[in-house]
Amino acid sequence: MYVDNTKASARKPVTVPGLHTMKAEGRKIVMLTAYDASFAVQVEQAGVDIALVGDSLGMVIQGHRSTLPVTLDQMAYHTSAVARGLSATLLITDMPFMADRDVAYALEAGARLVGEAGAAMIKIEGAAPHILESIHALTERAIPVCAHLGLTPQSVHKFGGFKIQGRAQDAADRVVSEALAVQQAGADLLVLEGVPTTLGERVTKALHIPVIGIGAGPHCDGQVLVIYDMLGITPGKRPKFSKDFLAGRASIGDAIEAYVADVRNGTFPAAEHGFN
C-alpha cells in the first residue's frame, strides 16, 4: 500500500537517542496510540513524536473488557499497518499478555514485532525478574525497550480492576525501585500509568531515561493517551485522566494538533487529570 505522507516526511525523524536529548533539554515528549495506517498518517502529520500500537486495541477495537485476549499475531498485524503510515514518527508496539512469559518467548516476540512488522521499540509491562532479564536480553540484541509500570493493565486480575497504584508509602517506594531496576536493565523509556501525581514527579526526577505519563500527573517528561479517548469515541466510560480534544474542533487533525500543543506547552494534563 502507498500512503501519501509527504507533508510529514519533511520532519526530522524521532529517534531513541533523540528522546534522551528531549528530556535533557526539558522538551515534552508527545505519544499517542494508533492502530491502523490512516490514523498513523493523522498522528504523524499532527507532529506526534511517538506512535504506540497499544494492546488497548483489544478493548477499543475488539471490544474486550481487558487487554489480555490480544495475540502476538494481532499486534504484528496492526504494527505493520501503522508502520506503512509513518515515516518520521518513532513506532513502539506493546508486548502482548504472556508473549514475555520467559526470555526466549520475549526475544521471539521482539524479533517478529521489530523485524517483521516494523516497530522500532517494544513496550513491556512490569519489573518481575524475568521481565528485567528480557529487557536486558532485547536491549543487548539492539531492540530498544520501553518499560511500563504503575497501573499495568495486563495485571488487571492481580489488581482487582484498573486501580490507581502506588498510593501507600511502601507501594510508592516499590514503584520507584522498579523504575530504577528497569532503567538499570537497559530500558530507554518508561511509561508510568495510573499513579498519584507526587509519585509521577518522584519517578521522573529519579530516572535519567524519559518518563511518559498517563494518569501520572503533569510532571512527567511526556504524555500518552489512547487516540479513541482523545477523540471522544471510546464507547462507555473514559478514564478520568483522558480528555476529549475533538470537542469544539472541526477535524481529527485539529484535535491531534491541539493535544500535541497542549502537551508541549504544559497545559495537558491539568491538575484535574491527575490522582492524589
Ligand SMILES: Nc1nc(=O)c2c([nH]1)NC[C@@H]1CN(c3ccc(C(=O)N[C@@H](CCC(=O)O)C(=O)O)cc3)CN21
Ligand atoms: N480506552 C482506553 N483507554 C485507556 O487509557 C486504556 C484502555 N482503554 N485500555 C487499557 C488501559 C486500561 N486503562 C484504564 C482504564 C480505566 C481506568 C479507570 O477507570 N480508572 C479510574 C481510577 C480508579 C481509582 O481511583 O483507582 C478512573 O477514575 O479513571 C484506568 C485505566 C488505561 N488503558
Ligand SMILES: CC(C)C(=O)C(=O)O
Ligand atoms: C495506554 C498505553 C500506555 C498502552 O499501553 C496501550 O494503549 O495499550
Ligand SMILES: [Mg+2]
Ligand atoms: Mg498497553
